[in-house]
Amino acid sequence: MFSPAQNIGQSVEDEMGDVIRYERSAVQSTNDCYIETDDRPEISITASYASESQIEDETRRSKPIPKPKRHHIELNDLCPAGSTISKAKTNKVSRVCAKKSKRANYSNWSYRQVPPNILSLLRFDHYPSQEPLILPSENGIQQTYQNALSNQLTSTKNSYEVETGIDQLDPDVSNTRQPLSLGSNKEQRPRRGRRPRLKQTTQIDEAEINYDIQITPLPQIHFGPHIDVVSQSNDIPYSDTLTEPIPFNPVDSEAINPMKPRNQPPVWADSRQELCEALPYYRSFQSGLYMHKRSAFGYLLEAYPAPRDVWAHNGKVVISHGGGQCIRTTDSDGKPGPAALQADQSRSDARVDTLLRAHERRTPIVLIAGKGYDGLPWELDCAYIVLGWYWISLTWVEAEEAPSGVRPPEGRSYFHRYKIRFDWVVSQGEPWWINRSQESDITTIPAEDSESDVEVNFKEGSSLTALPSDHECIITEQPIKPFQTPSKSSTESQAYQKSKIHELAEHLSQSPKLRTESLLNTGTMSEKADTGSDTLNLSAWTASISDCDQTPKCYRSHWPGQNSLSTPLPTLIVTDGLLRQSNFNASSICTSCHHSIWQIYQEGLICFQSDCELFFKIIYPDRHDFVTITPKTTLTYNRNFLEPIPTPPEVQIPYDVRPSDPVEIAPETDEINGEVNGRTLWKGWVCKKCGRANCRFRWEVWECRNCGDTLAPIAQSSIILRKDLPMHIIPFLGDSKIDLNSGITSSMKWLEEIKCLCVVYELPFAGRVYHLMQPDLKLADDLLEEYQVAANEGGWFQRRPLKAVSLRTQIHYDMKGQFLAQHFAVNFGASYKYQVDTLSYPFEKAPKCVLMSLSLLTQRVQMILGENIGYNEILSVMYREGQKMSWHDDGEAGLGPVVSSLSLGNQAVMSFRTKTPRTNLNKGFYSGISEPKHIPPTALSFTLSHGDIMIMQGREIQKRYDHKVVPMGFRIASTARVIDER
Numbered sequence: 001m002f003s004p005a006q007n008i009g010q011s012v013e014d015e016m017g018d019v020i021r022y023e024r025s026a027v028q029s030t031n032d033c034y035i036e037t038d039d040r041p042e043i044s045i046t047a048s049y050a051s052e053s054q055i056e057d058e059t060r061r062s063k064p065i066p067k068p069k070r071h072h073i074e075l076n077d078l079c080p081a082g083s084t085i086s087k088a089k090t091n092k093v094s095r096v097c098a099k100k101s102k103r104a105n106y107s108n109w110s111y112r113q114v115p116p117n118i119l120s121l122l123r124f125d126h127y128p129s130q131e132p133l134i135l136p137s138e139n140g141i142q143q144t145y146q147n148a149l150s151n152q153l154t155s156t157k158n159s160y161e162v163e164t165g166i167d168q169l170d171p172d173v174s175n176t177r178q179p180l181s182l183g184s185n186k187e188q189r190p191r192r193g194r195r196p197r198l199k200q201t202t203q204i205d206e207a208e209i210n211y212d213i214q215i216t217p218l219p220q221i222h223f224g225p226h227i228d229v230v231s232q233s234n235d236i237p238y239s240d241t242l243t244e245p246i247p248f249n250p251v252d253s254e255a256i257n258p259m260k261p262r263n264q265p266p267v268w269a270d271s272r273q274e275l276c277e278a279l280p281y282y283r284s285f286q287s288g289l290y291m292h293k294r295s296a297f298g299y300l301l302e303a304y305p306a307p308r309d310v311w312a313h314n315g316k317v318v319i320s321h322g323g324g325q326c327i328r329t330t331d332s333d334g335k336p337g338p339a340a341l342q343a344d345q346s347r348s349d350a351r352v353d354t355l356l357r358a359h360e361r362r363t364p365i366v367l368i369a370g371k372g373y374d375g376l377p378w379e380l381d382c383a384y385i386v387l388g389w390y391w392i393s394l395t396w397v398e399a400e401e402a403p404s405g406v407r408p409p410e411g412r413s414y415f416h417r418y419k420i421r422f423d424w425v426v427s428q429g430e431p432w433w434i435n436r437s438q439e440s441d442i443t444t445i446p447a448e449d450s451e452s453d454v455e456v457n458f459k460e461g462s463s464l465t466a467l468p469s470d471h472e473c474i475i476t477e478q479p480i481k482p483f484q485t486p487s488k489s490s491t492e493s494q495a496y497q498k499s500k501i502h503e504l505a506e507h508l509s510q511s512p513k514l515r516t517e518s519l520l521n522t523g524t525m526s527e528k529a530d531t532g533s534d535t536l537n538l539s540a541w542t543a544s545i546s547d548c549d550q551t552p553k554c555y556r557s558h559w560p561g562q563n564s565l566s567t568p569l570p571t572l573i574v575t576d577g578l579l580r581q582s583n584f585n586a587s588s589i590c591t592s593c594h595h596s597i598w599q600i601y602q603e604g605l606i607c608f609q610s611d612c613e614l615f616f617k618i619i620y621p622d623r624h625d626f627v628t629i630t631p632k633t634t635l636t637y638n639r640n641f642l643e644p645i646p647t648p649p650e651v652q653i654p655y656d657v658r659p660s661d662p663v664e665i666a667p668e669t670d671e672i673n674g675e676v677n678g679r680t681l682w683k684g685w686v687c688k689k690c691g692r693a694n695c696r697f698r699w700e701v702w703e704c705r706n707c708g709d710t711l712a713p714i715a716q717s718s719i720i721l722r723k724d725l726p727m728h729i730i731p732f733l734g735d736s737k738i739d740l741n742s743g744i745t746s747s748m749k750w751l752e753e754i755k756c757l758c759v760v761y762e763l764p765f766a767g768r769v770y771h772l773m774q775p776d777l778k779l780a781d782d783l784l785e786e787y788q789v790a791a792n793e794g795g796w797f798q799r800r801p802l803k804a805v806s807l808r809t810q811i812h813y814d815m816k817g818q819f820l821a822q823h824f825a826v827n828f829g830a831s832y833k834y835q836v837d838t839l840s841y842p843f844e845k846a847p848k849c850v851l852m853s854l855s856l857l858t859q860r861v862q863m864i865l866g867e868n869i870g871y872n873e874i875l876s877v878m879y880r881e882g883q884k885m886s887w888h889d890d891g892e893a894g895l896g897p898v899v900s901s902l903s904l905g906n907q908a909v910m911s912f913r914t915k916t917p918r919t920n921l922n923k924g925f926y927s928g929i930s931e932p933k934h935i936p937p938t939a940l941s942f943t944l945s946h947g948d949i950m951i952m953q954g955r956e957i958q959k960r961y962d963h964k965v966v967p968m969g970f971r972i973a974s975t976a977r978v979i980d981e982r
């Protein structure tokens with residue numbers, strides 16, 4: 001499921017972390033009403049209706065929808081003279097109801113700006129009903145609700161008129177149960193200027209209006225007694241669609257894998273969602289880096305490593321790659337290969353910039369390892385473990401061969417790849433995974449030529465074990481000692497360096513690995529080296545570097561474009577306080593760009609400045625020469641370079657990797673009091689007992705899916721009543737908006753029997769959506785409470801797993817572990833398992849509130865559509881703040897044409913948009929086959945309030961449209977369907 005398009009014209013990240021750009025569209029209010037003002041102000045509402053047969057007739061798809069007929073209604077004495085009407089969005093006063101013939105457009109008005117007497121007429125909120133609604137009670141005796149409507153309309157009866165374009169209502173129309181409709185469509189909108197004056201005003205008696213609404217008996221549903229799910233847990237395996245807990249016990253498996261860490265990780269998870277919901281420092285579903293406002297928080301080591309990624313010193317030093325621009329490659333068998341660059345990584349990329357900032361500012365960052373990460377020397381029993389805090393000690397740029405079919409920038413065959421070196425933050429103590437037996441294997445090597453007394457641990461062979469096997473990072477059995485560049489003024493050191501260079505040259509001359517074929521780099525400078533033998537002959541590498549001119553500038557003018565140097569290369573000494581403390585304390589200067597060169601690889605000095613012409617070339621100062629590094633070149637890490645660097649004092653750990661319990665941050669009751677962002681109350685947590693990061697999957701309690709430990713069960717008394725909800729502005733006619741290009745038209749229906757207003761939206765070639773605004777909220781209030789009682793008792797409401805493949809988009813959610821839907825849901829009746837694997841329980845087991853909702857929906861649908869739908873399924877969903885149901889359709893095979901839902905609690909915006917053709921996709925974690933060619937604009941949206949009912953009529957709606965529901969806080973919705981299970 002995708003995140004909603006809320007911000008038209010903006011790019012937003014969807015819940016999967018994908019950036020979606022929402023296109024601008026002409027969104028208009030459907031409430032194309034205007035006010036005529038004079039001494040006796042009145043409201044005129046353009047209205048339209050269409051024949052019911054437009055919906056019923058399946059063949060209509062091939063026929064154009066008949067043009068709606070129109071009625072105009074004038075509601076007199078509603079807008080007192082002098083009241084100011086302004087547009088909500090622009091705050092621009094559009095009309096003052098003071099002068100005759102002036103009209104105001106209601107488009108996009110908010111409640112505050114609509115005269116209250118108009119609202120009360122159209123919305124009828126909070127008026128007690130005279131019509132009883134009969135619902136079943138626990139003991140089977142029918143309960144009478146004093147439903148809806150007072151004489152409110154009657155009291156205003158004489159104060160409204162219906163102005164029609166025809167003298168009387170069309171008999172066809174009244175027969176098709178659409179006697180009176182209000183609304184607008186685009187044909188009715190005056191293009192500009194004044195609207196046409198309405199011609200005739202007819203006072204209509206209520207008796208004249210043929211509403212043609214029949215009340216039918218309640219559906220024949222067997223209402224069994226309420227069954228407590230907890231006491232019947234054997235019968236109702238409420239969690240059987242969720243994965244069985246996988247106990248994580250590294251100690252058990254240690255016998256099999258001696259490298260297994262003895263200790264448990266501080267935090268581990270079985271799905272990416274658990275990580276993202278439980279950890280404040282890792283909320284990225286797709287990217288390997290979690291950042292916010294260019295601050296890095298968490299970094300995930302996962303599958304698809306880049307060349308020369310390293311896990312060294314038992315994980316105290318980790319070298320990885322960052323910065324995106326990767327595509328997933330596959331081998332000849334179609335198996336996933338390494339991630340290959342498809343563009344240069346550069347600082348202009350937010351991820352690269354964020355990592356570089358973390359390096360520059362010494363900001364610590366949490367490293368997490370995933371099961372696919374080759375660097376770990378042991379197999380993970382779970383999907384992810386949190387390693388701990390690291391700091392970025394060095395970053396550099398390398399050249400990486402462009403994959404076949406991808407064109408790098410002109411003049412080269414490679415892309416720029418950032419390498420990031422992470423060092424363990426020592427204030428945490430030893431890494432949790434290092435156990436004693438491993439420690440005894442570690443050889444302590446005194447830091448050579450180090451000015452400090454720091455000693456570093458280097459376990460012989462451990463890096464070899466840990467390095468990704470198929471990469472070219474090799475710690476040789478007996479690594480040669482790297483040359484050490486002396487301090488600037490020291491001739492002694494220069495002599496030392498010279499000897500080291502000889503040593504290295506000797507080593508390299510024996511190495512068959514350094515070859516020059518298949519050039520990676522191109523350019524004029526490479527020719528000489530290219531024409532040489534495959535194996536480098538470094539015997540001539542004897543020039544004295546002490547002869548070097550120490551002024552880099554003088555070489556700069558000679559260097560570019562020449563095959564050899566006229567003067568010897570300088571080797572300037574750069575000292576870095578941090579690096580000097582470790583064994584890796586030497587560096588040189590690139591003769592071309594004059595930047596420091598760290599001796600990262602044994603093979604020689606390499607410039608890592610991507611804009612330098614010596615970039616990623618091995619420089620031979622004495623020969624005034626260089627060698628191009630090819631994709632086949634084996635680069636071997638300088639052993640000293642891999643040694644851990646002591647943590648600088650400014651690297652401070654800001655918080656524990658195991659976050660505090662959510663209840664410590666936000667007690668459950670805070671949602672009621674509105675004192676906390678409700679997200680805290682449904683996001684994940686880390687079990688203190690076993691360290692598992694959990695999603696909150698139960699409504700009533702935090703429960704660990706590994707050890708079953710629970711946290712902060714909701715008290716039965718924690719019930720949110722309507723009076724506790726934040727005061728929302730009551731939307732005028734549902735505050736609906738219709739995209740002018742959508743072809744959707746709207747009309748209004750008055751349900752006299754229940755004194756209820758119903759806005760009807762005609763979706764071209766698809767069907768109708770009815771929005772019923774119920775005036776009597778007594779039943780809705782009771783249901784709001786009852787649902788919470790049932791939910792708090794436990795077991796019913798859970799976040800259920802989404803299917804791995806979206807039936808709608810065919811996108812495969814290539815995520816580790818399960819992916820739970822956001823909302824808490826329970827299904828009764830036929831099993832409804834379209835996108836979310838929702839377990840279904842028989843109606844007999846349903847709590848009373850569910851049956852009452854089903855009954856109410858059945859009754860209302862019967863009133864509006866005139867048929868008993870015979871619903872056999874009801875899905876009840878509870879949303880906490882921040883939860884939503886993203887774009888989807890309800891198009892399960894066997895789904896009946898009429899779907900209806902009841903809204904309780906906070907308001908929600910329901911939106912519809914057309915489906916679009918899709919293109920092939922090979923992106924990020926979606927390994928699926930399609931993505932939308934473009935995001936269609938929202939065609940229709942309206943606000944559902946407490947007690948409102950929405951009906952979708954027409955199977956084609958599910959085929960042609962997606963819908964989404966975005967609540968504005970705690971909300972409950974019950975959706976009834978007919979599902980043919982055959």
Ligand SMILES: O=C(O)CCC(=O)C(=O)O
Nearest residue numbers: 875885890901965973975
């Ligand atoms: O939350 C709602 O109002 C409707 C939920 C919905 O769209 C569905 O169940 O398919």
